Amino acid sequence: MSGTPEAVVKKFPHWIEKMSEAIVGEEDGVWIVKPNALRAVAKYLKEKKGYDFLANVAGVDNLLHPNRKEVDRFEVVYHFYSTERGGDYIAIKARANAENPVLPSLVPIFPTADFQEREIWDLYGIKFTGHPNLRRILLWDGFFGHPMRKDYHEAYYEEEHRPYNSRYPEGHYVSQEDRTPWKNNLVFPNAFDPEHWQAPEIYYEVGQDFKNIEKLKTDRIVVNIGPQHPSTHGVLRMIVGLEGETVTGLELELGYLHRNHEKIGERNTYLMNIPFTDRLDYITSMTNNFGYVLAVEKLMPKVVVPERAEYLRVIMAELTRAMNHLFAIGFLLNDMGAFYTPSLYAIEERELILDLFEMASGSRMMCNYMRFGGVAHDVDENWVKLAIELVHNRLPRALDEMEALLTTNEIMLARTKNVGYLSPKDAIAYGTSGPVLRGSGVPYDIRKAEPYSIYDRFDFDLITEEGGDVYARYMMRIREARESVRILKQALRDLPGGPVMGKPLPYMVKIPANEAYTHIEAPKGELGFYIVSDGTPNPYRYHVRAPSFVNLNSLATMAVGHKIADAIIILGSIDIVLGEVDR
Amino acid sequence: MSENVESEVGVPQALRRNIFTTALDAVYNWSRSSSTWPVMFGLACCAIEMVATAAARYDMSRFGMEVMRASPRQSDLMIVAGTVTKKMLPNIVRIYNQMPEPRYVIAMGACATGGGPFKDGYNVVSGIDKYIPVDVYIPGCPPTPESLMHGFMKLHQKMRSQSITNVNWYNKSYTGEVPVPILGPDVIDPREIPAMSKAVRLAREAKE
Known part of the structure; x- marks a missing residue:
């Protein structure tokens, strides 16, 4: 793998003079960049080529990958998009060796890399030179080992892949749990003696360089x-x-809800991961399903999704969006001190939507509804009737009611206007997406930029708000929920008949060795799935680009300079769900 | 109340319609179980169903339980709603220790009960009952509001079956404190430290 790949020459003829030294190869559509040229390439992409949005940074451990035996053990993949051109994607990766995994940090160029690089350091042990605060992020300082490495085994480790061969067909029913020495899910270094152990000291450097407030002497x-x-x-x-x-x-x-989603996902089969995605952002399980099945379908050759299933997917996703935005507004009000009552109003319609989900999938919250090549269950006429009633009457009325109570409410305006301002430039640099990005006036919606599924058939507007403050994000959510209702009306009108599932796929579906990053517009922002397959029934690498996690990068910038009570509502306006932040 | 009891304790005839006599246990337990205040404490997905239970349709206030206190010091009940991670574990134990007796714990959902779908994860504790005592387990992932309410019923049943004569929180030597786990290379249970150190010492000596 050397020399400049053809695709580079085709896409950027002028790269040859400038960047041919930096790019050393191509693999599955991803360019491999020399580590020492990584920053130069990233800078070039951002400043000269308009790839201003670093969507995803993911680490990969190549230790067990059958096709990557010859290459360096660790690699970090970067996925760039352009917000100006609405999409247009480019991916690069850089590799680091096993003995001393070090790569240059991209934080000076893309501040959004901050949390994502810390996560890679935490889980893979790849160091980033020039990172301002390279501490563990999901686990605690002092944790033993880097758990996403392929040679790290948990205490309950039984086998590389689930379902376990050892349990089937003869089946020994002694689980690993009963064989670990402490009868507990614990891993300690060899000869670890707790009596002679000292906890590492953690020092949080917060706000030591702020000198603007001189007039009033405060503590x-x-x-x-x-x-x-x-x-x-x-x-x-x-x-x-x-x-x-x-x-x-x-x-x-972070990390108080780090549930090892990715590590468990790598041991599951592709199908087994669908119910796990429900529990990422547990308010919007349908869109998580949607993103994941689209990502896997992209890697599968010849999967055809029936028309009716496409419509059902969109209907479920948009119901989820409307519900999520109402929920977010209700709890934003909670944060402002209007305890309980607004959130009770906000989740009134949620119950009706959950009823529809329960009728369709059998579960209120964790729907586990979508499958590769369709959806799990069909809906009947009664369901459609109820959904039409909800979409035409209840939801618009609920949104009108919210607006009547809040949009011109004096307290609401006083608390939210000009609070937590995020400039469009910062919003892009921090990698925010969804209502936060569009609330800062950047017209970037993946449903419009790269229409997935059948979003290109519906007539709806790309909503942006120019304010960039908490109020703009509130307005964003109200108006976007209205657009969701608009899409729902069209989708329910056009819902065709027919099957909801194509040819049934085997339980252990095998996917040819490849890699892909797929993203959708989840209610909270860009939800991406980066999947590396190695030809087996289990994903080799399964990474979730969670919108709430990346959006949190911008919190410190928005909150500094405001009162502490405002910091709480700024957090509320980002609309985070910890299941997704910590995964 | 029977006439006999009232005449035994000597309630004057004129007041018999206004005064009721009953067992102290019954009043004590009735008041406790009708105003069980949960601590406002949610960990993961189950917390959303807990919110739904508190909201209009299911309405927890029917059981006198809508007063969710943000401070554990004002609450009687901890609903461990969600996956217990190792990083969160010391905080949960601390919250439990801060609650005044009598205190109750509900393990809501599969994760809090036994680790749930995330059981073999490196950062997941397989059940909160490894560290703090649990009164009611509620299965489900997540349990529906109906099953959470069924759990409340069971808890109330338990409360009503207790007797003031033998409950342990009036025992002077009883504290109910659980030692707070330490985040070392992995979670260290302070109760296990002597055994762990001994094992290491023995292994070292055997080597020498």
């Missing part, structure tokens, strides 16, 4: 919010530096 304190706090939307922890009441610095501590 400097550091306040810890969470992980058990009613306004953190789950188990998020914020360490906030304060000058009086003004936020001077904010650092996030």
Whole structure:
């Protein structure tokens, strides 16, 4: 693998003079870049070619990959998009050797790489030179090992792949759980002696360089919010530096709900991962299913999805979006101090949508509804009737009611206008997506930019708000929910008959060795799945680009300079779900 | 209340319609079980169903349970709603320790009960009952609001079956404190430290 690949020459003729040294090869449509040229290439892509949106950064361990025995063990893949051109994708990867895995950090060029590089350091042990704060992010400082490496085995490790051969067909019913020495899910280094062990010291540097407030003499304190706090939307922890009441610095501590989604996903078969995706963003399980099945279908040759299934997928996804936006607004109000009542109004319609989900899939929240090549169950006429009633009457009325109560509400305006401003430039640089990005006036919606499924058939508007503040994000959600209702009306009108599933696929579907990054517009932003397959029934690498996780990059920038009570509603306006942030 | 009991305790005839006599246990348990305040504490997906249970359709306030306290010091019940991760574990144990007695714990959903679908993950604790005592387990992933309410019924049943004469929280030597786990290379249970150190020492000596 050397020399400049053909595709590079074709796509960028001018690259030859400038970048031919940097690109050393191509593999499955991804260019391999020399580590020392990585920053130069990224800068070139951003400044000269308009690839300003670094969507995804993922690490891969090549240790067991059958086709990658010759190459360096670790690699990091970067997926770039262009917000100006609405999509247009390019992917590059850089490799690092097993003994000393070091790569240059892209944080100076793309601030969005901050959390994602920390995650790779945490889970793969790849160091990034020039990263401002390379601490563990999902696990705690002092954790033993880097768990996503292929040679890291959990305490309950039984076999490489599920379903376990050892349990079937003869089946020995002693599970690994009963064979571990501590009867517990614990891994300790050899000869670890807790009596002589000292915890590492962690120092949070928050807000030490803020000198703008001189007039009033106030105290400097550091306040810890969470992980058990009613306004953190789950188990998020914020360490906030304060000058009086003004936020001077904010650092996030994540991972309190790190459920090893990716590690478990690599041991599952492709099909077994669908119910796990439900539990990523547990408010919007349908869109998670949708993103995942689209990602796997992209890698499968010749999968045809029937028309009716395509419509059902879109209907479910848009119902989810409307529900999620109402939920987000209700809990934003909760954060402002309007405890309970607004959120009760907001989740009134949610129950009706969940009823529809339960009728279709059998479960209220964890729907597990979509399959490769279709959906699991058909819906009957009664379902469609109820859905039409909901979409034509209840949902628009609920949105009108919300707007009547909130949009011109004086307290609402006072609390949200000009709070948490994020400039369009920052919004792109921090990799935010969904209502946060469009709330800053950047017209980038994947449903419009790269229409997936059948979104190109519907008539709906790309909503943007120019404000860039909490109020703009609130308006974004209301207006986007209205667009969802518009799509739903069309989809329910046009819903064709026919089967909902093509040819049934085998349980252990094999996928040819390849890799792909697929993204959809989930209610919270860009939900991406990066899948590397090696020809076996299990994904070799399964990475989730979670919108809430990446959107959190921008929180510190938005919150600094505001009062601490505003920091809470700024967090609420990003609309995070911890299942997705920590995975 | 029977006439006999009232005459035995000496309630004057004129007040018999206004005064009821009953067993202390019955009143004590009735008041406790009708105002069980949960701590506002959610971990994962199950917490959303807990919110749905508190909301209009299912309405937890029918059982006097709508008062979700943000502080564990004002609450009687902890609903462990979601996956217990190792990183969160010390905090959960601390919250439990801060709750005043009598305190109850509901393990809501598969994860809190036994690790659930994420059981073999490296950061997942397979069930909160490895560290703190649990009163009611609710199966489901996530349990529907109906099954959560069934869990409440079971808890109330348990509360009503307790007697003030033998409950352990009036015992002076009883604290109910659970030692807070330590985040070392992995979670260290302080109760296990002597055994772990001994094992390491023995292994070292055997080598020498």
